[in-house]
Amino acid sequence: MADTKLITFKVRRYDPDKDTAPHWEEHKLNVHDGMTVLEALHEIKAEQAPTLAWRSSCRMGVCGSCGMFINDLPMLACQTQVLHLNTDVVTVAPLPNYDNVKDLVPNLEPLIEKHAAIKPFIIHTNSKEIDEPTGEFIQSVEQRDEYSQFTFCIKCGLCLAACPTVATDPLFLGPQALAQAYRYTVDSRDCGLQERLEAIDAFHGPYQCHMAGACSQACPKGVDPAFGIQLLKRTLVLDSIGFGKKEKHLSKVMPLADVVKQIEEFAPPPRTVK
Ligand code: FES
Known part of the structure; x- marks a missing residue:
């Protein structure tokens, strides 16, 4: 198994139905090389904090939904590798300048x-x-x-x-x-x-x-x-x-007929493999 490093995640929690103010929760996780903050959050949710909420979708820096305040900087959780942060403690909070819906979910x-x-x-x-x-x-x-x-x-x-x-x-x-x-x-x-x-x-x-x-x-x-x-x-x-x-x-x-002509001119050759 690849080498891992024990990292402490300080995650800001806030449930508007229960909490009067946000608070911080600590979770320790063995992080392997290449693990992103989003993957770490998934593991924390699976093993330690089942009600933790955030927003994400594509996991590849395309949908733009996983923005978080990671070590006091706005970043995409799916594009940020934990070990690249070069620290033993990673703080994760919702994006500032937005209202906080719940935990790490900003109101966009x-x-x-x-x-x-x-x-x-x-x-x-x-x-x-x-x-x-x-x-x-x-x-x-x-x-x-x-x-x-x-x-x-x-x-x-x-x-x-x-x-x-x-x-x-x-x-x-x-x-x-x-x-x-x-x-x-x-x-x-x-x-x-x-x-x-x-x-x-x-x-x-x-x-x-x-x-x-x-x-x-x-x-x-x-x-x-x-x-x-x-x-x-x-x-x-x-x-x-x-x-x-x-x-x-x-x-x-450009007239449509010319557009079609151009497309035909640049059309790839017919498939030879069936
Ligand atoms: S999950 Fe889509 S950009 Fe991060």
Whole structure:
């Protein structure tokens, strides 16, 4: 059997039906190389704390549901190996800057509401083309590069947990929503800046960002929301003095017949193995 190391887990517990305040529980566990905090929690739950609650799903850093405050930093439990923390004591608490539903479960509703507020979808002036498309909007590699990194956001909410502005202003839209506002606004197919202004060009919008950069350090997918917020500020300033990109043209639509032709041209050869 692989070598193991005895680790003490200090887990913050809170059951709103029983507890008037959160408290800490200690659990000792033999941890082997490669074991993640999420796997450790599963073992603790199976052997020592059957009512321990948290949220997780994919176990592979994709769904974004297992965000926790591990040794005082927001991290994904499924992506954090216990022995990589280089400590004999691991503290696990719910993400800060969110209400605590139970034990390690944060209430992520504000994250989702702020994300929805910035209209996270392509808004085009020609709704007919959106509803009944006659072709495909062409986008160059350079145009896609303008927003590409922001598409990696998995909405785990770690950036809001790390943000010092959210800590003092819960209404601040926050790094996740603001970076996504930039992602859609800069998209060559989008004409929605004016529709988003009500949400993003407000008191609790990008100008409240202190540029601490904690959001970008916390992001488990390498997104740089702090940079996105600064780019969004530039977009708003340019728009306010009449240099915004207001119209993007439908002439860039590629007819469906050409799309089909392109797909056929790049189609893989037929299977030879039955
Ligand atoms: S369980 Fe899906 S990101 Fe961790």
